[in-house]
Amino acid sequence: MRRLIVLVFFLSLSPIVTADEGFLLKPGERVVFLGDSNTFSGRFIMLLDAYVTTRFPNDRFDLINLGLPSETVTGLSEPDHPYPRPDIHSRVAQALQKTKPNVVVICYGMNDGIYYPFSDERFRKYQAGLRSLIQKCRDAKTRVVLHTPAPFDSTPLATKVLPATADKFSWMRPYADYDGVLTRYSEWLVKLRDEGLPVADPHAAILEYLKLRRKDQPAYRVSGDGIHPDGTGQWFIARELLTALHAPTALDEINIDLKSDQRTEEIRKRLTVNGDSISYRCAVPIPMPQDSTWDKVMLQSEKIDEKWNRWILRVKGVETDRFNLFVGDQKAGQYTREQLTSGVDLFSVFQATTQEKRSRIWQLIEKKQRLLGLAWLSDVGHNRPDTPKGIPLAEAQRQAADLEVEIRKLAAPTESMLKLVPAR
Numbered sequence: 001m002r003r004l005i006v007l008v009f010f011l012s013l014s015p016i017v018t019a020d021e022g023f024l025l026k027p028g029e030r031v032v033f034l035g036d037s038n039t040f041s042g043r044f045i046m047l048l049d050a051y052v053t054t055r056f057p058n059d060r061f062d063l064i065n066l067g068l069p070s071e072t073v074t075g076l077s078e079p080d081h082p083y084p085r086p087d088i089h090s091r092v093a094q095a096l097q098k099t100k101p102n103v104v105v106i107c108y109g110m111n112d113g114i115y116y117p118f119s120d121e122r123f124r125k126y127q128a129g130l131r132s133l134i135q136k137c138r139d140a141k142t143r144v145v146l147h148t149p150a151p152f153d154s155t156p157l158a159t160k161v162l163p164a165t166a167d168k169f170s171w172m173r174p175y176a177d178y179d180g181v182l183t184r185y186s187e188w189l190v191k192l193r194d195e196g197l198p199v200a201d202p203h204a205a206i207l208e209y210l211k212l213r214r215k216d217q218p219a220y221r222v223s224g225d226g227i228h229p230d231g232t233g234q235w236f237i238a239r240e241l242l243t244a245l246h247a248p249t250a251l252d253e254i255n256i257d258l259k260s261d262q263r264t265e266e267i268r269k270r271l272t273v274n275g276d277s278i279s280y281r282c283a284v285p286i287p288m289p290q291d292s293t294w295d296k297v298m299l300q301s302e303k304i305d306e307k308w309n310r311w312i313l314r315v316k317g318v319e320t321d322r323f324n325l326f327v328g329d330q331k332a333g334q335y336t337r338e339q340l341t342s343g344v345d346l347f348s349v350f351q352a353t354t355q356e357k358r359s360r361i362w363q364l365i366e367k368k369q370r371l372l373g374l375a376w377l378s379d380v381g382h383n384r385p386d387t388p389k390g391i392p393l394a395e396a397q398r399q400a401a402d403l404e405v406e407i408r409k410l411a412a413p414t415e416s417m418l419k420l421v422p423a424r
Contacts, residue, residue: 035068035108048242070086073109076125083385091383093136105145149185150233174226179207256313282418287351311345315341322336327417
């Protein structure tokens with residue numbers, strides 16, 4: 001972590017936590033996502049892209065979505081499926097050889113129980129298929145991250161689900177308690193943490209959120225068809241993955257200690273202390289963007305900005321009881337000595353001035369990920385019919401590079417002057 005130290009405080013001129021501090025993804029790494037249609041839809045991958053882009057604007061990460069609808073890790077298909085479900089093992093060698101990832105994020109399970117009641121035989125196939133896929137990734141010298149499948153939600157499918165006594169099942173007519181199957185699969189996945197594998201658990205997180213919301217809204221859902229989470233549901237996938245990756249939650253911190261006598265030349269250029277007043281030229285980081293499709297109640301209850309976009313100013317050792325905080329010549333608030341000592345949230349101070357950039361970054365990342373995802377999927381190849389084809393990979397990469405230039409320009413921190421002036 002790079003800290004610049006001076007006369008009275010510690011300061012980072014770009015986001016305080018660099019990507020090599022605890023975060024399991026390293027600058028310059030390529031991350032490939034393997035999974036079924038819930039990976040293919042890609043909104044949680046867009047969120048991860050938006051996070052690393054804004055949190056580490058000086059670093060580069062390459063996130064590639066190779067999710068394929070209908071796919072399994074078992075090679076199983078229900079009798080009524082219109083074609084044999086694609087099996088990741090038929091394309092994983094090509095995927096790893098072409099993309100050469102540093103990290104592979106894996107999520108299978110939704111289709112692997114083939115929408116039937118629990119079966120020991122199918123469960124063993126799931127375990128064997130998952131372990132085989134993990135080993136293939138390790139043989140390719142890649143690190144592996146797992147996450148549990150989203151829940152199956154029977155609430156929107158009340159007229160379609162079938163009891164355990166039915167003769168056959170399918171994704172169109174699933175077993176009513178199919179989520180019990182996915183819970184068994186997810187519990188087994190979570191136990192793989194004991195083997196040193198990072199495992200995110202959005203299955204449990206989404207179920208917990210549904211339980212909370214259904215106290216007041218029994219029909220509330222985050223999936224229209226019981227299988228595919230919407231943007232709100234995919235936030236929980238992103239959140240759990242960020243947590244499993246030990247992603248820093250703070251945007252930045254500014255710690256001022258008026259009792260310190262440490263100094264650097266760089267800080268002398270940026271700091272002015274005049275009696276009890278402090279002027280400080282800082283870099284303003286861009287907060288992690290939000291998905292425009294999120295449920296507004298979820299946005300409030302999750303307190304996403306409060307938890308994931310904290311930017312704290314702490315000032316210790318002040319003698320004055322109360323200060324006015326100015327951004328340039330504009331008053332931004334008034335704070336007591338106790339508030340400054342415990343920490344003031346600068347995110348709220350700069351929220352309005354960064355919102356337009358956040359929104360535009362999200363739009364551009366969404367466009368970039370859709371463009372590259374289809375191009376990579378087509379280039380790697382698969383045997384699923386009726387899947388949209390991407391443009392040639394080289395052309396997609398050229399267009400994506402143009403988008404990346406604009407994204408990086410928007411994500412770059414801007415400088416601003418903070419002033420703490422004693423309130424009279």
